[in-house]
Amino acid sequence: MTVLSYFNDLYSTFFATRSRTINTVFVTVISLLALFAVPTLANEYWLQAILIPFLIFALAALGLNLLTGFAGQLSLGTGGFMAVGAYSAFKMTTAWPELDIIAIFFISGFFAAGVGILFGLPSLRIKGFYLAVATLAAQFFLIWLFNRVPWFYNDNPSGTITAPPRTFAGVMVTGPEAAAEVRYLVALVLLAVFVFFSWNLMRSRFGRAWMAVRDMDVAAEIVGIPLLRTKLLAFGVSSYLCGVAGALFVFLYLGSAETIAFDVNVSFLVLFMIIVGGLGSITGSIIGAAFITILPIFLTNLNPILGIDLAVDLAKHIEVIIFGGLIIVILILEPHGMARLIQISRERLRI
Amino acid sequence: MPADPKNGHPAPGEPMLSVEGIALRFGGVQALAGVEFTIYAGEICAIIGPNGAGKTSMLNVLNGAYQPSEGTITFKGRTRRKMHPRVAALEGMARTFQNVALFKGMSTLDNVMAGRNLKMHSNFVACLLPVGPSRAEEARHRAHADEVISFLEIEDIRNVPVGRLPYGLQKRVELARALAAEPDLLLLDEPMAGMNRGEKAEMSRFILETKARFGTTMALIEHDMSVVMELSDHIVVLDYGRKIADGTPEEVRTDQTVIDAYLGVATEDDA
Ligand SMILES: Nc1ncnc2c1ncn2[C@@H]1O[C@H](COP(=O)(O)OP(=O)(O)OP(=O)(O)O)[C@@H](O)[C@H]1O
Numbered sequence A: 001m002t003v004l005s006y007f008n009d010l011y012s013t014f015f016a017t018r019s020r021t022i023n024t025v026f027v028t029v030i031s032l033l034a035l036f037a038v039p040t041l042a043n044e045y046w047l048q049a050i051l052i053p054f055l056i057f058a059l060a061a062l063g064l065n066l067l068t069g070f071a072g073q074l075s076l077g078t079g080g081f082m083a084v085g086a087y088s089a090f091k092m093t094t095a096w097p098e099l100d101i102i103a104i105f106f107i108s109g110f111f112a113a114g115v116g117i118l119f120g121l122p123s124l125r126i127k128g129f130y131l132a133v134a135t136l137a138a139q140f141f142l143i144w145l146f147n148r149v150p151w152f153y154n155d156n157p158s159g160t161i162t163a164p165p166r167t168f169a170g171v172m173v174t175g176p177e178a179a180a181e182v183r184y185l186v187a188l189v190l191l192a193v194f195v196f197f198s199w200n201l202m203r204s205r206f207g208r209a210w211m212a213v214r215d216m217d218v219a220a221e222i223v224g225i226p227l228l229r230t231k232l233l234a235f236g237v238s239s240y241l242c243g244v245a246g247a248l249f250v251f252l253y254l255g256s257a258e259t260i261a262f263d264v265n266v267s268f269l270v271l272f273m274i275i276v277g278g279l280g281s282i283t284g285s286i287i288g289a290a291f292i293t294i295l296p297i298f299l300t301n302l303n304p305i306l307g308i309d310l311a312v313d314l315a316k317h318i319e320v321i322i323f324g325g326l327i328i329v330i331l332i333l334e335p336h337g338m339a340r341l342i343q344i345s346r347e348r349l350r351i
Numbered sequence B: 001m002p003a004d005p006k007n008g009h010p011a012p013g014e015p016m017l018s019v020e021g022i023a024l025r026f027g028g029v030q031a032l033a034g035v036e037f038t039i040y041a042g043e044i045c046a047i048i049g050p051n052g053a054g055k056t057s058m059l060n061v062l063n064g065a066y067q068p069s070e071g072t073i074t075f076k077g078r079t080r081r082k083m084h085p086r087v088a089a090l091e092g093m094a095r096t097f098q099n100v101a102l103f104k105g106m107s108t109l110d111n112v113m114a115g116r117n118l119k120m121h122s123n124f125v126a127c128l129l130p131v132g133p134s135r136a137e138e139a140r141h142r143a144h145a146d147e148v149i150s151f152l153e154i155e156d157i158r159n160v161p162v163g164r165l166p167y168g169l170q171k172r173v174e175l176a177r178a179l180a181a182e183p184d185l186l187l188l189d190e191p192m193a194g195m196n197r198g199e200k201a202e203m204s205r206f207i208l209e210t211k212a213r214f215g216t217t218m219a220l221i222e223h224d225m226s227v228v229m230e231l232s233d234h235i236v237v238l239d240y241g242r243k244i245a246d247g248t249p250e251e252v253r254t255d256q257t258v259i260d261a262y263l264g265v266a267t268e269d270d271a
């Protein structure tokens, strides 16, 4: 038996090392492609309509997944927290025009974190569905606030916030003149940085505390994990990432926006991303974001490709039906999301 | 509070924990009434009694999951009206549950590591990095967790999510998580419930080895009288929320009240 388990050990160590090597290679290749090949190969349409929103939503999905997938606190306030990031970035660029735009992105997240912690306070008393409703209230309150108080949009009569032209290291990053390649690269690097940090965080005592609270809060308390502090930290970190994503959403993608850009649909969309991608999986957040942002575009372009001629609104409806249907199929096939599907196929193929 | 929770560890034979006049109600149910006993350092103290006697409620009072309406709890020389689970953990109490309370989505190793959470102090920023002090701390504690894992012979399931494990192994992982905290007082609520004879024998061996190796004081709830007699140095018997006997296994075995209230019933059940 011991001999057997010894070989078993050797065997699994071998595969663990090999699979780690494969992971490293895979991540490196993807990063190199994303950094160098994509900006030169992809055209303006691909960058602007697909890749930039994908990267930004991946960041928001990462934020929500840390809170919901890892710490087990269901939130429907994502859109609201993104709005906090966007509006604080806007206020900062107009109040301190000389402040570096990248610094502004990083700082804007802290405002969202503060608001997230505030709305996370009820999580000590309420859980699951009820907490979701409380965060939904946060969503509606925040959007109402940004609509109602003209100070947030600098009394602009149209009620919109606009990304002013700003440079980083002499290159135009935001504003109408900013090139899609540059905006893409900024979003890519920021996403990579936060994925990297999250990856380490989830393998530390904090990540374990979050998962412990998610899996069994009574037991978490008896091993000495402080429930409120742990949950609030999760709300803070999650909202920070959503806030930065919100700032990027306006500054790198939309250019200008009203509160409608952050309405409750955004909260649901990001929630779909992490459910489809995989709750409690960092890679899953990215896969889910890719799936949900790219699928509708793919479906829109499917008709012309197949040569089917449909009325525009009918085509749109069919698209929505297929979109919803596919999500249901994926969840029936693998309730733990696409990240788990990939993991299972890797185990089968032993790579 | 002393910086080192091990401060004030009573010498063997001194009181580790004592309760006095503990009362606890749930609506109309008087779960505990006027319960008092002492657990001495280094001993295995069994808490026995028929179903619904208030054994689990008593453990919950000891580690602060429930707050008694009356009475005091004195742990390592400090007297309180009630405990709090986190304070209990900080001061060196660990426990397992009657119905396994593990972190189901986490691996065995992560569950055991969670048991050491209180001993880890890396700050948030350090934990964002893949190198440096937080990783060094992590590696140090992982080495300790692996020692506990090999002590309880669960190396084979080290990386398996515990939700997928059979019940008997889950019980063992839960013990591992509690031991990882290096507790002074370990509360075990029916660690052998639902196990077959072989598994029970194995678990008994682990409990005795824990006592021998680490000198851990234990409070053990168990229904199987042969196990109780084999393991315990001291037995407290509860019935309808009251203590009806307290003494060595020999004294309790021959106590007429106990025989009437509990052992008699148990023998009938076994027959
Ligand atoms: N949370 C609770 N709410 C209401 N009643 C409770 C609660 N916990 C325990 N009780 C009641 O208190 C009494 C003692 O229960 P307890 O679980 O402590 O018994 P026990 O000795 O552990 O029994 P068993 O051997 O079946 O585990 C029972 O009548 C039980 O119904």
Ligand SMILES: [Mg+2]
Binding pocket: B055, B056, B057, B098
């Ligand atoms: Mg019980």
